[in-house]
Amino acid sequence: MDFIKNSTFNITYRKMDDKKNPKHCGACISKMPIFNSLTEEQIDLINQVRCRVKFNPGEVIFKQGTAMTHIIVINEGLVKVYIEGIDNRNLILRFVKPVSIIGGPGFFTDYKNHVTTMAVEETSACFIDIQTLTDIIKQNKDFAISLLQWVNNHTLLNYYKFIELTQKGMHGRIAGALLYLHNDVFKEQNGEISIKRQDLADLTAMSKESAIRILKELKDENIISVDGNTIILNKIDNLNNISFRG
Amino acid sequence: MDFIKNSTFNITYRKMDDKKNPKHCGACISKMPIFNSLTEEQIDLINQVRCRVKFNPGEVIFKQGTAMTHIIVINEGLVKVYIEGIDNRNLILRFVKPVSIIGGPGFFTDYKNHVTTMAVEETSACFIDIQTLTDIIKQNKDFAISLLQWVNNHTLLNYYKFIELTQKGMHGRIAGALLYLHNDVFKEQNGEISIKRQDLADLTAMSKESAIRILKELKDENIISVDGNTIILNKIDNLNNISFRG
DNA sequence: TGGAATGATTGATAAATATCAATGCGTTAT
DNA sequence: ATAACGCATTGATATTTATCAATCATTCCA
Numbered sequence: 001m002d003f004i005k006n007s008t009f010n011i012t013y014r015k016m017d018d019k020k021n022p023k024h025c026g027a028c029i030s031k032m033p034i035f036n037s038l039t040e041e042q043i044d045l046i047n048q049v050r051c052r053v054k055f056n057p058g059e060v061i062f063k064q065g066t067a068m069t070h071i072i073v074i075n076e077g078l079v080k081v082y083i084e085g086i087d088n089r090n091l092i093l094r095f096v097k098p099v100s101i102i103g104g105p106g107f108f109t110d111y112k113n114h115v116t117t118m119a120v121e122e123t124s125a126c127f128i129d130i131q132t133l134t135d136i137i138k139q140n141k142d143f144a145i146s147l148l149q150w151v152n153n154h155t156l157l158n159y160y161k162f163i164e165l166t167q168k169g170m171h172g173r174i175a176g177a178l179l180y181l182h183n184d185v186f187k188e189q190n191g192e193i194s195i196k197r198q199d200l201a202d203l204t205a206m207s208k209e210s211a212i213r214i215l216k217e218l219k220d221e222n223i224i225s226v227d228g229n230t231i232i233l234n235k236i237d238n239l240n241n242i243s244f245r246g
Numbered sequence: 247m248d249f250i251k252n253s254t255f256n257i258t259y260r261k262m263d264d265k266k267n268p269k270h271c272g273a274c275i276s277k278m279p280i281f282n283s284l285t286e287e288q289i290d291l292i293n294q295v296r297c298r299v300k301f302n303p304g305e306v307i308f309k310q311g312t313a314m315t316h317i318i319v320i321n322e323g324l325v326k327v328y329i330e331g332i333d334n335r336n337l338i339l340r341f342v343k344p345v346s347i348i349g350g351p352g353f354f355t356d357y358k359n360h361v362t363t364m365a366v367e368e369t370s371a372c373f374i375d376i377q378t379l380t381d382i383i384k385q386n387k388d389f390a391i392s393l394l395q396w397v398n399n400h401t402l403l404n405y406y407k408f409i410e411l412t413q414k415g416m417h418g419r420i421a422g423a424l425l426y427l428h429n430d431v432f433k434e435q436n437g438e439i440s441i442k443r444q445d446l447a448d449l450t451a452m453s454k455e456s457a458i459r460i461l462k463e464l465k466d467e468n469i470i471s472v473d474g475n476t477i478i479l480n481k482i483d484n485l486n487n488i489s490f491r492g
Numbered sequence: 493t494g495g496a497a498t499g500a501t502t503g504a505t506a507a508a509t510a511t512c513a514a515t516g517c518g519t520t521a522t
Numbered sequence: 523a524t525a526a527c528g529c530a531t532t533g534a535t536a537t538t539t540a541t542c543a544a545t546c547a548t549t550c551c552a
Contacts, residue, residue, distance in 0.1 A: 085409040086492055093408075105401035108394045114405055137391065144390040145383065148354045151397045155351035158404050159360055162339075163331040165412050166451035170539070197500065205412035207540055212501060228500090228548095246332055415508070443530060453510055458531065474530090 025050055025126060028073060031099040034150050037142035045136065050126045055079075055119035062117040068106040070127040074098050077123025078185070081115050082202060092203040094157070095120070095185045101150075120199075165205050168246040173204040174214040175242035178224070182233055191233040271296055271372060274319060277345045280396045283388035291382065296372045301325075301365035308363040314352040316373040320344050323369025324431070327361050328448060338449040340403070341366070341431045347396075366445075411451050414492040419450040420460040421488035424470065428479055437479040 025047045029035040035043075052075070055061055061072065064084050075098050082092040093115060096102055106112045107130065137144045164176050177200060181193040195203075201211040215231070218224045223239060225232040233239060271293045275281040281289075298321070301307055307318065310330045321344050328338040339361060342348055352358045353376065383390050410422050423446060427439040441449075447457040461477075464470045469485060471478040479485060 083405055083409060086413045089413055091408055091412055105398040105405065107398055108391060109398045109402065114402055138387055141384055141387050141390060144387060144394065145354060147394060148390065148397065151394065151401065152351040152353055152355045155397065155401060155404070156355065156360055158401070158408075159329055159351065162337055162404075162408070162411070163329060165408070166337055167331045167333075167335050169537095208499090209501080209541080210539060216501085454529090455511080455531085456509060462531085 025073075028075060028099050028126070032073070032101060034101060034146045035143075037140060037146055038136070039140070042136050042140065042143075045132060046128055049132045050128050052124060052126045055123045055125065057119055057121055059119050060116060061119060061123075061125060062102075062104075062113045062115070064113055064116040066113050068104060068111045068113050068130065070129050071101060071103045071107070071133060072117075072125040072127050074100050074102065075124045075126060077119060078121040079117050079119050079123055079125075080199065081117050083115055090116075090202045091205060092199060093161070095181070097185055103150075168243075170204070170206055170210055170214050171217075172243050172246040173206065174200070174211060174218070175239045177204045178231065178233060179236070179239055179243055182236070191236065193231050193233070194229045195231065196229055271319075274321060274345050274372070278319075278347060280347060280392045281389075283386060283392055284382065285386070288382050288386065288389075291378060292374055295378045296374050298370060298372045301369045301371065303365055303367055303369075305365050306362060307365060307369075307371060308348075308350075308359045308361070310359055310362040312359050314350055314357045314359050314376065316375050317347060317349045317353070317379060318363075318371040318373050320346050320348065321370045321372060323365060323371075324367040325363050325369055325371075326366050326445065327363050329361055336362075336448045337451060338445060339407070341427070343431055349396075414489075416450070416452055416456055416460050417463075418489050418492040419452065420446070420457060420464070421485045423449045424477065424479060425482070425485055425489055428482070437482065439477050439479070440475045441477065442475055 026043050029038065029043055029046070038046075050073075055077070061079060062068075074096050077098070079096050079102070080092050081094050081096060081102065082090045085091055096117075102117055105114050111130070137147065164173060168176065178193065180203075181195060182191060186193040197212055197215075198208050200215070201208040204211060215224070215226060218239075219226050221238075223233075223235045223242075225234060270289075272289050275284065275289055275292070284292075296319075301323070307325060308314075320342050323344070325342050325348070326338050327340050327342060327348065328336045331337055342363075348363055351360050357376070383393065410419060414422065424439065426449075427441060428437060432439040443458055443461075444454050446461070447454040450457060461470070461472060464485075465472050467484075469479075469481045469488075471480060
């Protein structure tokens with residue numbers, strides 16, 4: 001099971017990320033409230049069908065437009081979830097860190113991926129096929145309700161994002177994005193976050209140059225410190241004010 | 247049941263909208279795919295607990311921030327669903343016409359209304375309490391899946407809206423909004439739609455003056471005709487082009 | 493070690509969009 | 523009738539934001 005035979009080239013190679021592959025995925029699942037209602041049997045079933053894969057930074061996990069055959073659980077690393085929009089412009093919806101599930105609005109609708117998911121750091125993810133998941137949902141109504149709760153939570157975040165993107169100026173959006181990264185993505189890292197300029201622009205729906213300029217202003221006012229992709233938030237209160245004022 | 251005693255003023259008055267109140271709500275429910283999987287008993291239950299109310303234009307049905315105690319079904323009229331954002335600016339998420347259900351992301355999460363729903367035309371709506379609906383969901387897994395499908399469909403529309411609002415210029419957004427109103431809201435009305443200027447601005451996340459100016463340009467090019475709140479789409483292809491180009 | 497590629501930065505400029513103020517125009521209330 | 527109100531319109535202007543072009547730094551690779 002841990003070794004895969006590639007018959008085309010007649011090579012036996014070790015399954016990727018095998019060393020860190022825990023014996024049973026109950027450990028991961030226990031960290032996600034959405035799976036609270038699963039029975040032992042259902043967890044076992046997931047454990048049997050799941051497939052763990054490692055991705056390097058920049059590698060696409062799901063591509064927008066392809067068939068949605070699996071959902072994934074991020075075990076390690078960091079990924080960004082974004083919509084590929086007009087003229088090669090992307091809109092980053094969120095960053096996802098371990099341990100979290102990534103689904104999509106294609107589930108129960110057209111079974112397509114409507115976003116692209118890309119590894120930002122070295123990432124390992126478990127793939128769980130839609131059919132298994134559907135079977136479990138049909139067996140377990142509490143799990144269905146958990147899913148509804150999960151989706152509704154995301155809808156709520158989308159509502160906030162609508163206001164963030166359409167009713168705030170660039171300063172407010174950048175401050176909001178930095179706070180989001182601090183509070184939700186790079187927690188417990190002492191106010192230190194890490195993001196590429198283009199990603200910051202894609203997260204706030206502005207041009208890269210504009211994002212850089214706002215960042216520079218914040219740096220000049222000592223509200224943040226910048227070193228490459230690392231940004232240190234020196235004055236959170238100040239950022240909160242800027243974000244709030246818009 | 248059709249008459250309500252108001253004890254404070256000792257007046258017996260006819261329940262609003264009583265005349266048009268159908269005997270049983272099966273008729274409405276049959277028009278909404280989301281309710282396909284309900285049993286006769288479950289439809290009867292909804293029929294017993296629902297409460298039909300009429301609203302005048304401009305009246306708020308649900309107010310953002312209040313407790314979410316019911317979902318509604320729009321039977322007649324037209325409502326707008328919008329987020330109340332910053333500095334009294336609103337963002338209209340969608341218009342809803344009969345027969346459709348209006349829920350919200352508060353369901354299964356914090357049980358609050360995260361949007362405001364307002365009647366645009368004279369509207370009648372049936373209120374169904376959350377508890378009854380929850381009971382039915384727990385009885386009927388297919389209904390739970392229908393709900394998931396419904397929510398996911400809305401998420402997908404929200405994704406389109408993200409791109410619409412953040413990656414298109416004002417011309418594209420106005421054209422897109424006019425086409426949305428034509429295709430989804432004022433269907434089968436010969437290309438004639440009706441909307442206030444402020445609502446068009448709130449739908450496209452721009453100032454009212456900007457919306458008016460774009461509208462005037464389109465009128466000067468004979469792409470649309472304007473008479474008060476009535477707008478006639480003369481050249482749909484042209485609007486599609488403008489919307490597509492952004 | 494010298495490109496070549498990638499990403500960050502800056503300045504100059506143009507384009508997009510909002511704001512402000514004034515006016516007009518119906519409808520409603522007194 | 524007249525005032526008051528809400529909504530639409532227009533012009534002038536200010537602000538916001540994107541684009542373009544050039545430069546710089548860093549890494550990676552042959």
